[in-house]
Structure formats: structure tokens, C-alpha cells
Amino acid sequence: MAVAVYPGSFDPVTLGHQDIIERSSKIMDRVIVGVLKNNSKSPLFSVQERVNMLKSVTGHLPNIEILAFDGLLVDFVRNCQADVIVRGLRAITDFEYELQMSQTNRVISPGIDTIFLTTNLKYSYLSSSIVKEIAMYQGDISAFVAPEIAVKVLRRAADVKNKRPS
Ligand code: COA
Numbered sequence: 607m608a609v610a611v612y613p614g615s616f617d618p619v620t621l622g623h624q625d626i627i628e629r630s631s632k633i634m635d636r637v638i639v640g641v642l643k644n645n646s647k648s649p650l651f652s653v654q655e656r657v658n659m660l661k662s663v664t665g666h667l668p669n670i671e672i673l674a675f676d677g678l679l680v681d682f683v684r685n686c687q688a689d690v691i692v693r694g695l696r697a698i699t700d701f702e703y704e705l706q707m708s709q710t711n712r713v714i715s716p717g718i719d720t721i722f723l724t725t726n727l728k729y730s731y732l733s734s735s736i737v738k739e740i741a742m743y744q745g746d747i748s749a750f751v752a753p754e755i756a757v758k759v760l761r762r763a764a765d766v767k768n769k770r771p772s
Pocket of ligand 1: 620
């Protein structure tokens, strides 16, 4: 059985991420979306909130599971009894970082391979940070995230902005 892990921060999950999840669910028997807990980025949403958001947008896909993880990706992949990591490539600028990561992971865990899916062109410019930046100004993010995610992001962005000293 082909089991893959699709790791990331997902703060928040975007339509670009959803596209990769849907496409990998067709290629693999089972896909575990790994939500990184200890992030060097300071997330807008807690790991549990990010897990819940991913669950709400992938509920229609029977072979997708959402789990939080901490520590090394390769350890998580092994614990999941998976052998493949899935990553999306948006543009050539992603390539250098992704290559470095996949080569390093293969050196520390030779049995684990990374496969890359090219991100749908519609979402090749998209990132979670861009979505959050637009949301901070209460802009329209409906082209970038699912409707239920947009509501949560706009609400959280407004809360964060109200708490900031003026
Ligand atoms: N569509 C839209 N946006 C996408 C995307 C897609 N298909 N694919 C990636 N992105 C965006 C994300 O939204 C994110 O945007 P942001 O920087 O504005 O938040 C950015 O691209 C990259 O994020 P992501 O794909 O979530 O990866 P990451 O860099 O946050 O985390 C891990 C990557 C989790 C795989 C890596 O940090 C990791 O493995 N950590 C565990 C520790 C470890 O093992 N380290 C050794 C690695 S060699």
C-alpha cells in the first residue's frame, strides 16, 4: 500500500494546498497531512485549529488523514509507516529549498523518497503569508481559501489587529 505524508505549516490551509491534497489522494492509497507543531514562524492559528481547518476542507476525501507532528519530518514519516513525502512546487524559487530538504531527508533516512507535484498555475503565486496579509486589512481572500477558512482567517486577523497597540 502506498502511503504518503504531505507536511507543512498550513497557517492557514489555502486552495493551493487543497489542490495538492486532492491530487495526491488520487495517486496514493493513503495520504497523511502532517501539520508542523513547533514552527519557527509565529502562527496565526494553533496547531489544533490548523488540524481542524484541514479536516473541514478534506472531509470528502476518504483516504486523507490529518495529524499534527513535532520534531523531524523523517521520524514522523516512519511513525506513520509511510515511505513517501509529497511536496508542492509553486515556482522555480521553491526548487532550491525543496531540493536541499529532500536530499537531506534522504541522507538521514535513505528509505524515504520525496515526490513533487507542480502546483496548479492558478495558485503558483499563493502563500499563507499573502492570505494573512490581505486578511489583516479585511481584504477579499475568497479566491485563495475555502469559504469556511476565509471566515476564520478574517475573524482572527481582526482580533489580532484590535489587540495591537496603535
Ligand atoms: N499552494 C499554496 N501555497 C503553498 C503551496 C501550495 N501548493 N505549497 C506551499 N505553499 C506555501 C505555504 O503556504 C507557505 O507559505 P508561508 O511561508 O507564507 O507560510 C510556504 O509555501 C511554505 O510552507 P510549507 O509548505 O507549509 O512548508 P514549511 O516551509 O512551513 O514547512 C516542512 C516545511 C514542515 C516540511 C519542514 O519545515 C520540516 O520538515 N520541518 C520538520 C523539521 C525537519 O525535519 N527538518 C529537517 C528538514 S531537512
